[in-house]
Amino acid sequence: MLPADHPSIATPRVGVLLINLGTPDAPDPASVRRYLAEFLSDPRVVEIPRLIWQPILHGVILTTRPKKSAHAYQQVWMTEGSPLAVHTRDTAAALQRAMGQDAVVDWAMRYGNPSIASRLAAMKAQGCERILLAPLYPQYSAATTATALDAAFAAMAKMRWQPAVRSLPPYHDDPAYIEALRLSITQQMAALDFKPDALLASFHGMPERTLHLGDPYHCHAVKTVRLLQEALSLPVHMSFQSRFGRAKWLEPETEATLTRLVKEGVRNIAVVTPGFSADCLETLEEIGLRAKEVFLAEGGEKFAFLPCLNASPEAITLYQRLVGRELSGWVDQRV
Numbered sequence: 001m002l003p004a005d006h007p008s009i010a011t012p013r014v015g016v017l018l019i020n021l022g023t024p025d026a027p028d029p030a031s032v033r034r035y036l037a038e039f040l041s042d043p044r045v046v047e048i049p050r051l052i053w054q055p056i057l058h059g060v061i062l063t064t065r066p067k068k069s070a071h072a073y074q075q076v077w078m079t080e081g082s083p084l085a086v087h088t089r090d091t092a093a094a095l096q097r098a099m100g101q102d103a104v105v106d107w108a109m110r111y112g113n114p115s116i117a118s119r120l121a122a123m124k125a126q127g128c129e130r131i132l133l134a135p136l137y138p139q140y141s142a143a144t145t146a147t148a149l150d151a152a153f154a155a156m157a158k159m160r161w162q163p164a165v166r167s168l169p170p171y172h173d174d175p176a177y178i179e180a181l182r183l184s185i186t187q188q189m190a191a192l193d194f195k196p197d198a199l200l201a202s203f204h205g206m207p208e209r210t211l212h213l214g215d216p217y218h219c220h221a222v223k224t225v226r227l228l229q230e231a232l233s234l235p236v237h238m239s240f241q242s243r244f245g246r247a248k249w250l251e252p253e254t255e256a257t258l259t260r261l262v263k264e265g266v267r268n269i270a271v272v273t274p275g276f277s278a279d280c281l282e283t284l285e286e287i288g289l290r291a292k293e294v295f296l297a298e299g300g301e302k303f304a305f306l307p308c309l310n311a312s313p314e315a316i317t318l319y320q321r322l323v324g325r326e327l328s329g330w331v332d333q334r335v
């Protein structure tokens with residue numbers, strides 16, 4: 001009888017684990033509360049001393065925010081589940097089809113389900129002795145990329161026989177990523193029933209302090225926008241959304257930027273969110289519904305939110321290239 005962590009098949013296989021942020025299991029206040037409690041207890045996300053933060057989190061935040069956020073989730077929830085989970089799952093399935101026998105492709109969430117620990121265990125049970133950990137964040141941030149890798153290593157800390165692992169580097173300036181964005185944006189703009197006067201790239205925000213502490217997220221986002229602008233031969237405005245708490249966050253803020261653009265004469269706008277690999281609450285509800293309302297209320301006329309790369313053919317070509325490069329030496333190079 002083999003011990004539980006012993007691979008069940010003889011041929012060693014290569015695994016690719018796509019990792020995204022995480023989302024509640026259901027759009028109700030209890031599920032959102034469970035998710036937020038895990039997410040906002042992560043010291044990589046909220047960098048306030050535990051003794052100060054925990055009473056605030058378990059006091060005002062977890063008693064007020066779950067109800068409000070559950071209402072927001074209800075507006076974008078899909079028949080198959082939370083958009084972030086549905087798109088991440090579909091991306092893994094499409095990448096698996098594209099990669100065939102070269103690798104076992106799976107997906108996991110940093111917070112909530114399916115957990116990184118459970119999918120790493122499942123991949124090991126399928127014989128994956130080598131695993132590429134691929135956090136699907138183009139721009140590196142300690143609050144996203146680093147904590148996803150921390151969770152993977154924490155799971156491995158409990159394994160007697162660990163797989164060999166590699167991690168996908170940030171791809172904010174990778175020509176394959178910029179090309180995927182260029183193609184996706186060009187196609188979506190051509191399908192609109194209006195010609196935008198401006199294109200805005202809205203990124204998830206971060207406390208400004210993290211920039212001064214050395215987190216490269218802001219610089220990565222700025223570089224993505226510069227390269228995208230060059231690739232599209234179009235001016236691209238840039239802003240940061242999803243402000244949380246009282247500290248100063250990165251600026252300019254998205255809704256304030258939309259208001260300013262209307263004042264400067266922009267009437268028709270397209271908004272993209274290149275910091276997100278998959279559509280989620282922050283893109284569909286915060287931009288697609290709320291930011292749109294602000295833009296129109298300020299006097300804007302046409303607003304289009306252009307969806308994320310999700311599981312589009314452009315996204316799969318991108319991930320095949322990024323992943324293929326990292327797997328060199330592990331599998332035959334075919335991409």
Ligand SMILES: C=CC1=C(C)c2cc3[nH]c(cc4nc(cc5[nH]c(cc1n2)c(C)c5CCC(=O)O)C(CCC(=O)O)=C4C)c(C)c3C=C
Binds near residue numbers: 143244
């Ligand atoms: C301290 C607060 C937060 C930091 C820092 C933060 C960074 C950060 N987040 C993403 C990507 C996503 N965030 C999402 C939701 C979300 N984010 C925060 C707070 C911080 N994020 C909260 C409280 C929430 C939950 C929703 C809400 O109540 O408003 C999501 C979407 C999840 C979903 O279920 O759809 C994503 C994706 C990045 C990329 C980032 C730093 C770069």
Ligand SMILES: [Fe+2]
Binds near residue numbers: 204
């Ligand atoms: Fe967030």
Ligand SMILES: [Fe+2]
Binds near residue numbers: 282
């Ligand atoms: Fe938000």
